Amino acid sequence: MARTGILIEIENNAVKETSFGVMTAAAGEEIYALVLDDDAASVKDKLAEYGAAVIVNITASGELSKSPDLQAEALAAAVKEYKLETLLGTASATGRDLFARIAAILDEPLVSDCVQINIAEKTVKKSHFSGKAFATLKVNGSVFLCTIRPNSIEPVAASAAGAGDIIEFAANVADPGLIKIVEIKKDTAGKLDLTEAPIVITGGRAIKAAENYKMLEACAKKIGAAVGASRAAVDAGFAPHSMQVGQTGKTVSPRLYIACGVSGAVQHFAGMKTSKVIVAINEDKDAPIFSKCDYGIVGDIFDVVPALTEKL
Numbered sequence: 247m248a249r250t251g252i253l254i255e256i257e258n259n260a261v262k263e264t265s266f267g268v269m270t271a272a273a274g275e276e277i278y279a280l281v282l283d284d285d286a287a288s289v290k291d292k293l294a295e296y297g298a299a300v301i302v303n304i305t306a307s308g309e310l311s312k313s314p315d316l317q318a319e320a321l322a323a324a325v326k327e328y329k330l331e332t333l334l335g336t337a338s339a340t341g342r343d344l345f346a347r348i349a350a351i352l353d354e355p356l357v358s359d360c361v362q363i364n365i366a367e368k369t370v371k372k373s374h375f376s377g378k379a380f381a382t383l384k385v386n387g388s389v390f391l392c393t394i395r396p397n398s399i400e401p402v403a404a405s406a407a408g409a410g411d412i413i414e415f416a417a418n419v420a421d422p423g424l425i426k427i428v429e430i431k432k433d434t435a436g437k438l439d440l441t442e443a444p445i446v447i448t449g450g451r452a453i454k455a456a457e458n459y460k461m462l463e464a465c466a467k468k469i470g471a472a473v474g475a476s477r478a479a480v481d482a483g484f485a486p487h488s489m490q491v492g493q494t495g496k497t498v499s500p501r502l503y504i505a506c507g508v509s510g511a512v513q514h515f516a517g518m519k520t521s522k523v524i525v526a527i528n529e530d531k532d533a534p535i536f537s538k539c540d541y542g543i544v545g546d547i548f549d550v551v552p553a554l555t556e557k558l
């Protein structure tokens with residue numbers, strides 16, 4: 247049983263589902279849930295349910311929330327203090343940023359955006375060449391540092407809940423002061439994060455106009471989905487680049503991916519091929535996407551999507 251630290255991401259006083267997925271990846275290990283100066287008590291029961299033996303509430307002198315450098319220093323100090331053999335997190339914007347810094351501070355190798363992990367063997371599976379190949383990598387470091395692609399591991403509560411004891415850890419570290427977060431502006435205010443949403447519905451070139459995304463948003467609202475776009479739709483000005491899924495856009499791995507009027511180009515597929523179930527709606531029965539999806543509907547998106555929304 248490896249002592250495994252997990253960086254817990256908390257939003258609106260609740261642990262993100264994607265962090266539970268990371269905890270599930272560490273099932274059976276001695277889990278230290280690492281919380282960066284947040285209300286650990288309010289999330290204690292949930293973290294215990296997913297197997298946290300210990301919850302470490304990390305503080306440091308200085309503005310922890312405003313300095314990724316200080317956060318990374320404090321997390322690295324926690325790794326040393328609690329002799330963590332493994333440190334895992336989500337390959338989210340936060341995870342990607344902090345883990346690179348932690349790896350540099352600890353001088354340890356890091357593997358990011360993995361879709362499978364074996365902690366005992368220190369191996370991971372991750373995609374290469376825009377999703378065309380998967381490699382299994384063995385990591386030879388004294389601390390096993392890894393981030394996991396959001397939603398690639400389905401969260402499952404632990405078979406035996408952890409004790410969830412809260413420890414306060416005041417890290418004795420200084421802020422290098424190189425970067426300061428001044429403001430966080432979410433351009434998808436009030437909407438689900440595309441990379442972390444459990445369901446994604448995407449509109450391709452066939453959407454024809456920006457206002458037609460409202461049709462997809464209405465459907466998304468019914469099923470708790472985020473709305474994405476293909477590059478053709480982005481290039482045509484129908485959607486912002488922040489919505490683009492694919493090789494030069496975002497990588498998503500939801501439980502359900504619904505592609506509406508998307509042809510299924512390899513560069514689009516690169517960003518969504520690890521989705522668990524893929525549904526395609528396209529009026530061309532020979533569209534390439536039909537050879538890559540689990541369910542296909544041959545039809546006009548302007549007929550099918552409203553009918554689907556109505557049914558939902």
Ligand SMILES: Cc1cc2nc3c(=O)[nH]c(=O)nc-3n(C[C@H](O)[C@H](O)[C@H](O)COP(=O)(O)OP(=O)(O)OC[C@H]3O[C@@H](n4cnc5c(N)ncnc54)[C@H](O)[C@@H]3O)c2cc1C
Nearest residue numbers: 450451452476477478492493494495507509513529546547
């Ligand atoms: C280096 C590089 C990087 C790239 N990166 C990305 C990327 O990150 N993401 C990405 O998406 N693409 C990317 N592309 C572009 C990619 O090759 C495709 O051009 C793009 O994905 C096509 O988008 P699309 O499927 O929406 O449009 P199209 O290929 O034009 O397909 C539109 C589809 O809609 C169907 N259709 C039309 N009208 C309707 C209707 N009313 N109802 C139902 N179906 C309808 C058509 O049958 C067609 O299959 C990249 C390309 C390159 C070269």
